[in-house]
Amino acid sequence: MSALDAATRGPRGPKRPAKPSFLWRSAKFVSYWSVVAGIWGILVVAGILAYYAAHLPPASEWAVPSRPPNVQIVAADGSLIGNRGDTGGEAIRLEQLPPFIPEAVIAIEDRRFYSHFGIDPIGLLRAAYTNYRSGHTVQGGSTLTQQLAKNLFLNPERTIQRKMQEVVMALWLEANYSKDEILEMYLNRVYLGAGAYGVDAAARRYFGKSARLVNLSEAATLAGLLKAPSRLAPTRNPALAEQRAQIVIAAMHDAGFITATQAKNALMDGIEVAGSFNRGSENYVADYVMELLPSFIGSVDQDIIVDTTIDxxxxxxxxxxxxxxxxxxxxxxxxxxxxxxxxxxxxxxxxLVGGVDYRESQYNRAVYANRQPGSAFKPFVYLAALEHGYRPETIVKDRPIRIRGWSPKNYNNRYYGDVTLTKALAKSMNSVAVQLAQKVGPGNVVRTARRLGITSALTTNLSLSLGTSEVTPLEIAAAYVPFSNGGFGIVPHIVRQIRTEDGKVLYSRRGDGTGRVIAGDKVGQINLMMANTMEIGTGRKSALENRPSGGKTGTTQSSRDAWFIGYTAYLTTAVWVGNDDNSPTNKVTGGTVPAHIWHETMEIAHNGVPIAPLPGVPLYLNTPQPMARPDDSHRPVLPPSSVGQTAGPIPARSGPMNLLERIFGGG
Structure with a gap:
């Protein structure tokens, strides 16, 4: 035995290595089987996911569905009238949103959004622990990606199969889209109550502004809605909405998105809820535009902007x-x-105002209400008479009449005897209107009204002259416009252009109307007569100060309908007042409430607009006119087919006008 061997041997033989401790052996055992269990767990979960994924369409067919298109309807100056479509708002790029919005959503819903892979095991464990500690569900474990997957692809039922499919679709989203793209899709599609899908629709619904303009408090309120959109809506439960927003603000501070000062200021600022949503009359405009869209561009398959003519x-x-x-x-x-x-x-x-309160009634009376116009129809009778040889100075007899057992009466049963056509129209004498219709023939009255723009069914009997055939406010307003523009027929329109968000024009209005519908010399005559109505007749309460205008009142039997329709050289406005059930009003006549509404509207509408005479009136006044009796001539004087020029504006003047200048325009 060598010395080395002797040195390494003990008295009882070779030295054995130290035996591992029990703890060490236990740790190795647990680690080994944990790995095995983990592998098997992963395989089981993968198998479950594969099983439920098999009930989905092939992955090659998966695609994010297009967001329902939004129709942005804007006024002539570019200001927003409303959004229409299934979502109620625009799809806004993430970089165009205030950072408060995505930060608020991430802070309260998925703080590890930019760290997980679509599923957040840590978040699940944290939610499970929190819910266990509290004894009820206070946190959810779904990530924003999972929520988006559910919203995009799945139904809302609560089943194991739906949850597993949600996980599969979340993983697919993470594999095919960036985090910012997922977040942008989520913010533009998530339901936030009151029919609003996406943060822009919700911001407009609750705050009356674009999501681009919301502040920190408003962003926190929007994010707070995600937990329970209907219950936490600020329009429905402002106290709960405020409490939830405070929780969101605290979460944003805890996540490091905002400073303590910002949080404090946001808590103090609060929000201001837009209370007039779905009440304003612009909703009548938006609805009407949506009804017209298919006739212009067919079905809407992308976000579009509709430029209207509305001021x-x-x-x-x-x-x-x-x-x-x-x-x-x-x-x-x-x-x-x-x-x-x-x-x-x-x-x-x-x-275009279709009713008193859109929220109470969405029926658009301006476009669709067929009502008797009463005496507001008489200008077409008088124009037909002028075209058959009568003149404003023609003398007619206002007297009681009886035609085949029918005895139309004047208002208050008062008769004036011999009067000019001008005075007969100004005083709205029923007897004269019926006599004129009888002289020229109801058929000619109908043809005149049709030529100017009346499209509703008209009876060809003498009662037509008193406005017994129903028309809509838009229709009769359009038929008065030729008085305003010098005798040219128009096509009423509200859509000027339709374009995509990137500027591609899908529709642009073309056309100048229907050409001349009133002969040039007759324009001055009818406008002379209509101006007298504003000065000495039934429309005198509506006259505009120092601005030539013409118009006519209308009141039907038992005051069921009250109208005032009038115009200047620039604008024509029709006003109707009544009840939807056709019940009588409390003696409302066209010269009272409707005339007042017309006056208030037109005064504001003409701010800054130069004063101009009514077309044809100055020329008519400066041309000698012979006195004419009804039987002097009944030959029709119809408008030529050629299109002439309408009267243009004259420079504004200062100082008061005399009576003639107020009626016919100073110069």
Whole structure:
């Protein structure tokens, strides 16, 4: 035995290595089987996911569905009238949103959004522990990606199969889209209550502004809605909404998104809820535009912008005048509804108010209410008479008449005897209107009304002259426009252009109307007569100060309908007041409430607009006119087919006008 061997041997033989401790052996055992169990667990979970994934369409067919298109409807100045479509708002790029919005959502819903892979095991464990400690569910374990997957692809049922499919789709989203893309899709599609899908729709619904403009407090309120959109809506439960927003603000501070000062200021600022949503008259405009869209571009398959002809200053003036008269006045007129429509001389609709309160009634009376116009129809009778040889100076006899057992009476049963046509129209004498219709023939009256733009069914009997055939406010307003523009027919229109968000024009209005519909010399005659109505007749309460205008009142039997339709050289406005059930009002006549609404609307609508005479009146006044009797001539004098020029504006003048200048325009 060598010395080395002897040194390494003990007295009882070779030295044995130390035996591992029990703890060490236990740790190795647990580690080994943990790995094995983990592998098997992964295989089991993968198998379960594969099983439920098999009930989905092939992955090659998976695709994010297109977001329902939004229709952005804007006024002539580019201001927003409303959003229409299934979502109610725009799809906004993530970088265009205030950072508060995504930060608020991440802080309260998925703080590890940028760290996990679509599923957050840590978040699941944390939620499970928190829920166990509290004894009920206070935290959810679904990531934003899972929530998006559920919203995009799956139904809302609560089953194991749906949850497993949600996980599969979340993993697919993470594999095919960036985190920012997923977050952007989520913010633009998530439901936030009150029919609003996406943060822009919700911001407009609750705050009356684009999501691009929300502040920190508003962003926190929106994020707070995710837990329970209907219950936490600020319009429904402002106290709960505020409490939830405070929790979101605290979470944002805890996550490091905002400073303590920002959090404190946000808690103090609070929010201001837009209370007029779905009440404003612009909703009548938006609805009407949506009804017209298919005729312009067919089905809507992308986000579009519709440029309208609406002037929001005139729209607001008409809305306020109508509401102030019927809702806030001191007197009970027994009239619950009304409508106002304003057109310019080319037929562009500048204001369209379909009712007193859109939230209470979405029925658009300005476009669809067929009502008897009463004496507001008489200008077509008088124009037909002028075209058959009568003149404004023609003397007619206002007297009681009886035609085949029918005895039409004047208002208050008062008769004036021999009067000019001008005075007969100004005083709205029923007897004269019926006699004129009898002389020229109801058929010619119908043809005149049709030529100017009346499209509704018209009876060809003498009662037509008293406005017994029903028309809509928009229709009769359009038929008055030729008086305003010098005798040219128009096509009323509200859509000017339709374009995509990137500027591609899908539709652009073309056309100048229907050409001349009133002969040039007759334009001055009818306008002379209509101007007298504003000065000495039934429309005198509506006259505009120092601005030539023409118009006509209309009141039907038992005051069921009250109208005022009038115009200047620039704008034509029709006002109707009454009840939807056709019940009588409390003696409302066209010269009272409707005339007041017309005056209030047109005063504001003409702010800054130069004064101009009514077309043809100065020329007619400066041309010697022979006195004519009804039987001097009955030959029709119809308008030529050629299109001439309408009267243009004259420079504004200062100082008061005399009576003639007020009626016919100073120069």
């Amino acid at each position: 929001m200053n005139v729209q607001r003036a008409a809305e306020n005048a109508l509401r102030n008269a019927l809702l806030y006045g001191d007197k009970d007129y027994g009239a619950e509804q009304g409508a106002v429509v304003t057109l310019n001389r080319n037929g562009a609709i500048r204001a």
